[in-house]
Amino acid sequence: MKPKVYDEDVREFILEQRGVFLVLSHDPHFNKNLRSTLLRHLHLKDDCVYNVTTQEQLYKELRMLVGQGHKVVFFVEREINGKYCHDLVQFLKNQYPEVLIIILTSEVAREILIYMHEIGANNVITKPISPDMLIEKVAFTVKPRGQIGELIDLGKKLNENGKHAEAEAVARKILELKPGSPAALLVLGDSFKGRDIMEQALAAYTEASKNGKLFLDPIKKIAELHKVTGNVREETKYLERLDRLSPLNVDRKISIGDNYMNLGEREKAVEIFDDAIKLATKEAMAQVGRVTRTIAEHCISNAPELSEKYLRQSIEAKKGSLDKSDIETFNRLGITLRKQGKWDQAIEEYRRALKISPNDAGLYYNMAMAYSEGREFQDAFNYLNKALSTNPDLWTAGETVCFNIATVYLRAARKELAVEFLHKALELNPGFERAKNLLREI
Numbered sequence: 151m152k153p154k155v156y157d158e159d160v161r162e163f164i165l166e167q168r169g170v171f172l173v174l175s176h177d178p179h180f181n182k183n184l185r186s187t188l189l190r191h192l193h194l195k196d197d198c199v200y201n202v203t204t205q206e207q208l209y210k211e212l213r214m215l216v217g218q219g220h221k222v223v224f225f226v227e228r229e230i231n232g233k234y235c236h237d238l239v240q241f242l243k244n245q246y247p248e249v250l251i252i253i254l255t256s257e258v259a260r261e262i263l264i265y266m267h268e269i270g271a272n273n274v275i276t277k278p279i280s281p282d283m284l285i286e287k288v289a290f291t292v293k294p295r296g297q298i299g300e301l302i303d304l305g306k307k308l309n310e311n312g313k314h315a316e317a318e319a320v321a322r323k324i325l326e327l328k329p330g331s332p333a334a335l336l337v338l339g340d341s342f343k344g345r346d347i348m349e350q351a352l353a354a355y356t357e358a359s360k361n362g363k364l365f366l367d368p369i370k371k372i373a374e375l376h377k378v379t380g381n382v383r384e385e386t387k388y389l390e391r392l393d394r395l396s397p398l399n400v401d402r403k404i405s406i407g408d409n410y411m412n413l414g415e416r417e418k419a420v421e422i423f424d425d426a427i428k429l430a431t432k433e434a435m436a437q438v439g440r441v442t443r444t445i446a447e448h449c450i451s452n453a454p455e456l457s458e459k460y461l462r463q464s465i466e467a468k469k470g471s472l473d474k475s476d477i478e479t480f481n482r483l484g485i486t487l488r489k490q491g492k493w494d495q496a497i498e499e500y501r502r503a504l505k506i507s508p509n510d511a512g513l514y515y516n517m518a519m520a521y522s523e524g525r526e527f528q529d530a531f532n533y534l535n536k537a538l539s540t541n542p543d544l545w546t547a548g549e550t551v552c553f554n555i556a557t558v559y560l561r562a563a564r565k566e567l568a569v570e571f572l573h574k575a576l577e578l579n580p581g582f583e584r585a586k587n588l589l590r591e592i
Contacts, residue, residue, distance in 0.1 A: 156289035157192055163221065163292040170198045170215055173225045174208055174235075175254055179548055180277060184225070186578075187281040205238065216246060223291060225275075228255040228266070228475075232444035233437070236269050243270035250291050257507060258475045265398040268366055278512070278547040298328055305337035314344035332358040332365050339371060348379060366395060382409050400426050400433070432471055439467040443479055446486070454489040461486060474507045484516050493524040511541035515551070522558050531562035545571060549579040556588065565592065 163169035175181060185196040200215070202208045215222050224242065226235050239251055253271045255262075266274050273291045275284070293299070301324045308317035318341040324334035339354030352375055358368035369392050376385035386409040393402055407422035446460035461483040468476060480503035484496035500517045507513065514537035521530035534555060537544055545552045552575035560568035569592060575585040 156286045159289040159293045160285055161192060161194065163223075163288075164194060164198050167221050167292075168219060169221045169223065169292060170200060171223050171225060172200045172202065172208070172211055172215065174202050174205075174230060175225060175227045176203070176230070177227065177254070177277070180225075180254060180279075182548070183279070183281065183284065187284050191281045191285065212242075212246065212249070216249070221248070221250075221292075222246075223250045223252060223288065225252050225254055228253050228258075229440060232440040234440075236266075239266075239270045252287065252291055256475065256478045257510060259473045261397055262473075262475060264366070264396045268396050268399065278544070280543040280546040283543075298324055298331070298334075301327075302331075302333045302337060305334070305341075309337065309340045309344055312344065314341040317341040317344075330357070330361045332361045332368060335361070336367055336371065339368075343371075343375065348375060351375060366392060369395075382412055385409060386413070398429065400429050403429065435467050435471070439464040439476075439479070442467065443482070446482065450482070450486055450489070454486045457486045458483065458490070472506055474510075477503050477507050477510055477513065481512065481516055484520065488520055488523055493520040496520045509540055511537045511544050514540060515544060515555075518558055519554060522561060527558070527561045530558045531564065534558050545574050546578070549575040549582045549585065552578065553582070553585055553588070556585070560588075560592070568592065 171184065173181060173184065181201060185199055188194045188196045188199070200211050202211055212222065212224075226238065228235055230238075235253065239253065242249060242251065250272045251270060252273045252275055253266050254275050254277055255266075257276055263274055273287055275287055279287070301320055305317045305320040305324070308314070308320060317337055321334045321338035321341060324331055324337070328334065335354045335358035339351045339358065342348070342351035342354060352372065355368045355372045355375065358365070359372065369388050373385050373388035373392065376382075376388065386406055389402060389406045389409070393399070393406065403422055403426035407419045407426065410416075410419035410422060442460045442464040446457040446464065449457040449460065461479060464479050465472070465476065465483070480499050484499050487493070487496040487499065497517055497520050500513050500520065503513050504510065514533050518530045518532075518534035518537060521527070521533060538555075545555060552571045556568040556571035556575065559565075559571065569589065572585045572589050572592075575582050579585075
């Protein structure tokens with residue numbers, strides 16, 4: 151159960167700070183979840199949610215909302231129309247640094263999560279997400295936790311406005327409250343750098359990097375400091391450290407290679423440049439996969455056999471480099487196969503996906519649905535139990551999911567469980583007629 155303080159933080163953001171949510175997502179489940187969370191859990195009107203479908207609409211709405219003095223939280227899918235949002239996020243962070251960005255994604259590898267934070271995401275939401283967790287994520291995004299968070303924000307603003315001596319005083323106050331705080335040490339380092347006291351700036355950044363082992367910002371600032379002072383060897387050392395922590399940044403690899411060329415170490419430069427080309431090639435193949443997946447999405451209703459063909463092409467395009475970000479493709483392929491009555495083939499694809507992500511509750515759920523369609527109700531029951539033991543909040547994804555769970559339980563002769571999940575479906579949507587009808591039949 152979430153603490154009530156999270157509810158109050160989100161209410162305060164909307165009601166007192168003129169906060170709004172701007173959403174670029176084609177996922178109807180997330181859009182519905184966000185609005186219903188505001189209405190049912192926070193008892194707020196959903197008129198603070200602005201949905202856009204294109205980048206052109208996004209820029210127009212963003213200019214209007216910022217111009218009217220609103221604080222904006224921008225939700226964006228990691229993948230929109232077959233393209234990653236990474237360039238868009240970096241652009242918005244440069245143009246509108248005050249806008250808070252939350253990236254929506256399916257389960258992805260750890261290095262991708264790190265990269266998303268590095269390019270400017272204030273938070274990342276892995277879908278599906280329950281209303282309680284959605285509120286908590288938003289609360290942590292819009293409000294620093296306690297006095298220290300507020301002081302860190304103050305210190306950053308003072309440095310941005312050139313008031314470096316005042317920022318130093320704030321940083322030292324934070325360090326009294328929380329000795330060794332990496333965020334406070336960054337503020338302190340920036341205050342020294344702003345006054346060209348480079349040796350003390352480097353010392354503060356170095357201390358921050360020791361205290362925050364996976365905190366990239368101190369290492370970036372150390373690399374930037376060495377670049378400013380012309381110490382190419384030290385800059386390269388810290389760029390390589392960043393590359394080990396976040397290996398998906400092609401531009402950084404090129405910078406490392408360029409530095410080795412300037413140092414006269416041609417072989418090392420070529421090795422790094424080759425790595426950059428391999429990563430770029432992998433990204434290009436992923437782009438091919440995203441395009442074929444988008445085409446498949448357009449075919450799924452009227453020509454599921456074509457959708458199957460293109461989804462298989464999408465998976466083939468990333469053969470040898472499949473990761474958790476491809477789970478959604480396997481899920482869509484399974485749905486396409488089930489639409490054609492090929493429930494057994496769908497199960498085989500789900501099994502392939504489980505080798506990549508063995509603790510994915512959604513895959514177990516979809517396997518249960520496929521077994522149910524094949525009238526293998528005991529197997530459906532077993533996999534549904536695996537799904538719910540992996541993620542007990544799976545049912546919060548929507549009333550249809552609850553109804554499907556109830557149907558499997560009913561067919562597996564677990565009447566009491568079926569009734570329980572039908573009531574959960576009506577808890578999410580009191581007007582859900584299919585659940586009402588099935589309860590009457592039971």
